[in-house]
Amino acid sequence: MIDRREFVRGISAAVAATTLTTDSLAQAFAQTTSKTEAEAERQIARTTDSSPFRIGIIGPGSRGKELVRNFLRVPGVKIVAAADVYQPRFAELNAVCGYEVEPHSDFRQLLDRKDLDAVIVSTPLGLHASHVIPALESGHHVYGEKAMAYHLEDARKIVEATKANKRIFQIGHQYRYSPWIRAAVARVKQGEIGQVTHIMAYWNRNNNWRRPVPDPSLERLINWRLYNEWSLGLFAELGSHHMDIANWILDATPTSAIASGSVCYWHDGRETDDNVQSVLSYPGGRRCIFTSMTNNAKMGDQLWVYGDKGSLNLTLMDATFFYEPKHKAHVVPTKAAGKAVVTSASYQPAGEMPYRGPGKPVEVTTAEDPTTAATRAFVYCVRTGADPISNVHVGYGSDLCVIPSNESRHTGREVQIPAAI
Numbered sequence: 001m002i003d004r005r006e007f008v009r010g011i012s013a014a015v016a017a018t019t020l021t022t023d024s025l026a027q028a029f030a031q032t033t034s035k036t037e038a039e040a041e042r043q044i045a046r047t048t049d050s051s052p053f054r055i056g057i058i059g060p061g062s063r064g065k066e067l068v069r070n071f072l073r074v075p076g077v078k079i080v081a082a083a084d085v086y087q088p089r090f091a092e093l094n095a096v097c098g099y100e101v102e103p104h105s106d107f108r109q110l111l112d113r114k115d116l117d118a119v120i121v122s123t124p125l126g127l128h129a130s131h132v133i134p135a136l137e138s139g140h141h142v143y144g145e146k147a148m149a150y151h152l153e154d155a156r157k158i159v160e161a162t163k164a165n166k167r168i169f170q171i172g173h174q175y176r177y178s179p180w181i182r183a184a185v186a187r188v189k190q191g192e193i194g195q196v197t198h199i200m201a202y203w204n205r206n207n208n209w210r211r212p213v214p215d216p217s218l219e220r221l222i223n224w225r226l227y228n229e230w231s232l233g234l235f236a237e238l239g240s241h242h243m244d245i246a247n248w249i250l251d252a253t254p255t256s257a258i259a260s261g262s263v264c265y266w267h268d269g270r271e272t273d274d275n276v277q278s279v280l281s282y283p284g285g286r287r288c289i290f291t292s293m294t295n296n297a298k299m300g301d302q303l304w305v306y307g308d309k310g311s312l313n314l315t316l317m318d319a320t321f322f323y324e325p326k327h328k329a330h331v332v333p334t335k336a337a338g339k340a341v342v343t344s345a346s347y348q349p350a351g352e353m354p355y356r357g358p359g360k361p362v363e364v365t366t367a368e369d370p371t372t373a374a375t376r377a378f379v380y381c382v383r384t385g386a387d388p389i390s391n392v393h394v395g396y397g398s399d400l401c402v403i404p405s406n407e408s409r410h411t412g413r414e415v416q417i418p419a420a421i
């Protein structure tokens, strides 16, 4: 007999892989989950529910259309309604769908519809709560983009509205569904790199983060990320994914944040920083350090997990383990110790050099796109009533990292973080 919690925990990957054979699924999931979960996942993979599933979308912009592309791969899904304040989005959405989606200029008209199985909310961050909460309160299940809310109080209200209305809410932290990240995190949790104490997360790019604007009056609508009114900048837009992975690996949410940031390169009138840094402290003195810059892409997007027995490198495409050499005492050679001046050379710099070898890649038998996996999982959860892996508490946890980081950056003070809910 499979416990419901266990049954639900691993479903996304299984749902994501419905096109694989049962045997390759078994192999894939044996790497990511316990045997019980793998069995549960196999059962889900065998389900062939393709009953009609009608979705409405609020904010079919860049991310919204990407979500639609992925949702349309799920058997039975049709996008039937859209709400946006920017007219050109409707034609763009129709082009993605290949048919006419009914447009609404006001999101409330969309929420009044009785023919929807779920609603996607992919509007700018500052608007999430004002779209997600009414959606839940009007009885809709919601796939909401990250970060969950701009204010912690609103994030709390989203948690409450999800519970009070008994709805499915899934947050857009799709990396929780990446097969290689799931496999790697499972191995970290089994102790492969020992006691994990630090996570260093980078998301560096070399571009100005701007979008072309057809008319200056549309600047803030289209480039909302660059303005404080609707945006928490790089912490929310990029950092939230890494901070969520840190919460997942460290099995906790942080207790405090100290952050900084500035505009040091893109002096173009933007309000949000072009580089940020946040040090998040976790129980037991553990740390996650997130840093992002936008004028040098050398480090790209990667996350390093450090334990006393090894390290794990995670990227958007792969995962690699590295193992610590056996600890060697750093003994000063006797000859050098007898001299008045001991140079660094006396300490054998070769022993302090970073390891530049290849590491051991995490092998997975399915490498399905995380967003495809996440969207399939959401439809499965709505159809069956299962709680998503990336549920409202995951969303709240990542807001507990993003919002205090932003507050610390703006106040210049360390911010104490409340407990998770």
Ligand SMILES: NC(=O)c1ccc[n+]([C@@H]2O[C@H](COP(=O)([O-])OP(=O)(O)OC[C@H]3O[C@@H](n4cnc5c(N)ncnc54)[C@H](O)[C@@H]3O)[C@@H](O)[C@H]2O)c1
Pocket: 058, 059, 060, 061, 062, 063, 064, 083, 084, 085, 086, 089, 107, 122, 123, 124, 125, 127, 145, 146, 147, 172, 173, 174, 221, 222, 224, 236, 237
């Ligand atoms: N999970 C991910 O990997 C990922 C990736 C990119 C973006 N996102 C998130 O998706 C969200 C949207 O980002 P984007 O890049 O698609 O932005 P976008 O500007 O391209 O799209 C936002 C859409 O919302 C519309 N909109 C604005 N105000 C509205 C209102 N009052 N009512 C209805 N529609 C309104 C805009 O016109 C636009 O079409 C953000 O929260 C972002 O962080 C997530």
